[in-house]
Amino acid sequence: MQKIKWGIIGCGDVTEKKSGPAFSKIPGSELVAVMRRDAEKAADYAQRHGVPKWYADADELLNDPEINAIYIATPPDSHHEYTLKALRLGKPVYVEKPMARTAAECDEMVRVSAETGTPLFVAYYRRELPYFIKVKELIDSKAIGELRSVHITLHWPPYVEETGPDAKPRWRVDPTISGGGHFHDLASHQFDFLEYALGPVSYATGISRNQAGLYAADDVVAAAFEFESGVVGTGSWCFTGAKSQRLDQTTLLGTEGKITFSFFEKFTIHLENVDGAQTFEIPYPEHVQQPLIETIVAELLGKGACPSSGETGARANHILEWITS
Missing domain, CATH: 3.30.360.10 (Dihydrodipicolinate Reductase; domain 2)
Incomplete structure (x- = not known):
């Protein structure tokens, strides 16, 4: 990849300051589209943050040929679905935490990442703060x-x-x-x-x-x-x-x-x-996820490695289930 062009699925509160603005502040990275089911809110976010495109349908964003990486910032009940779709399209995924609702969903996300050879990262940004x-x-x-x-x-x-x-x-x-x-x-x-x-x-x-x-x-x-x-x-x-x-x-x-x-x-x-x-x-820095996103961009550009992968992200879900089951 010459440049990482991101699409965000779910441009809610977490993307306002913690993560969203960081994607266009990192060299070699650009936020080109956002999606939210409420079209008015999606358009408002795009306008306020200077994002060129917005969608009210996740599949339309996923299939946008300009987008080559996906950030999933929805609640956990759709992490599994959107991650699998993106990975099977060959688009690297950065997914919010918890990685999914269950350890089983996490494990399938990791498996599909391995099968497709498409990278999967999880927003455990404390690893880089x-x-x-x-x-x-x-x-x-x-x-x-x-x-x-x-x-x-x-x-x-x-x-x-x-x-x-x-x-x-x-x-x-x-x-x-x-x-x-x-x-x-x-x-x-x-x-x-x-x-x-x-x-x-x-x-x-x-x-x-x-x-x-x-x-x-x-x-x-x-x-x-x-x-x-x-x-x-x-x-x-x-x-x-x-x-x-x-x-x-x-x-x-x-x-x-x-x-x-x-x-x-x-x-x-x-x-x-x-x-x-x-x-x-x-x-903390202004955008708390920026240091971790920088490592994701570096890995996708072949210039480094991110410490928070699908494999490490799934571990947290397993531990939580050991404690609560």
């Missing part, structure tokens, strides 16, 4: 000695739209669309990065329950897991807790100290070791 690269550097440099355990805590109150007599929960808590609930949506990021930093998870188990009854999906999860390296971990996720107890914290304990960081809400990394305490402030 400077904040998380720093966490990985601290682990790799033995800043806390030998790592012994990992402890994840993510406790959030309900979203406003999930409560009250007129509650209309978001699609993220409808398992028929998302594959699960907030755990499925958010813990996928956490386990993907932890596998990137620490190696494969070999075992995971847990308890998942719907305690508050605000929606169909589970709202509280507790887990225990182990990495192939022997490092062990625990996790606690609750999405119907008190506002005063809101907490997003992951702690890595080693033989010579600990690292504490946030997956979603803060830009601070705390390191405590034999040399004392240090704090690293590393904000």
Whole structure:
């Protein structure tokens, strides 16, 4: 390919700032078309972002001969369908996370990618964010000695739209669309990065329950897991807790100290070791997916490699199913 010409299927909120503008800011890459079933919203997005073409039908975008790569930013219930169509057309795919609703859907996406020889990438962009690269550097440099355990805590109150007599929960808590609930949506990021930093998870188990009854999906999860390296971990996720107890914290304990960081809400990394305490402030870039998209463009142009493939992306779904099944 001389230039990567992207088409986006599903130009919703995630594409407004996190990802969409990045495609035309990267050398050798251009966003040429977007699709949304609501034609008026598709046209509005194209106009606001300076995108030449828009569609209200996914198949029309997929078959546009000018487009040679596809970004799928729809909810997970259509990831599998659109990915297979694009791969069979020979068009590389960058798909949002979670990669699909189930591990089985992910595995078929990986299989078709291999069969067609068409690359598949997943939007686990923390693998390329400077904040998380720093966490990985601290682990790799033995800043806390030998790592012994990992402890994840993510406790959030309900979203406003999930409560009250007129509650209309978001699609993220409808398992028929998302594959699960907030755990499925958010813990996928956490386990993907932890596998990137620490190696494969070999075992995971847990308890998942719907305690508050605000929606169909589970709202509280507790887990225990182990990495192939022997490092062990625990996790606690609750999405119907008190506002005063809101907490997003992951702690890595080693033989010579600990690292504490946030997956979603803060830009601070705390390191405590034999040399004392240090704090690293590393904000996210303007478009958080841009560093990862840059590696995808580089790979498609034969100039590099992306760290988030279909194979690595599917792993998160498998771990989530081990914990919740």
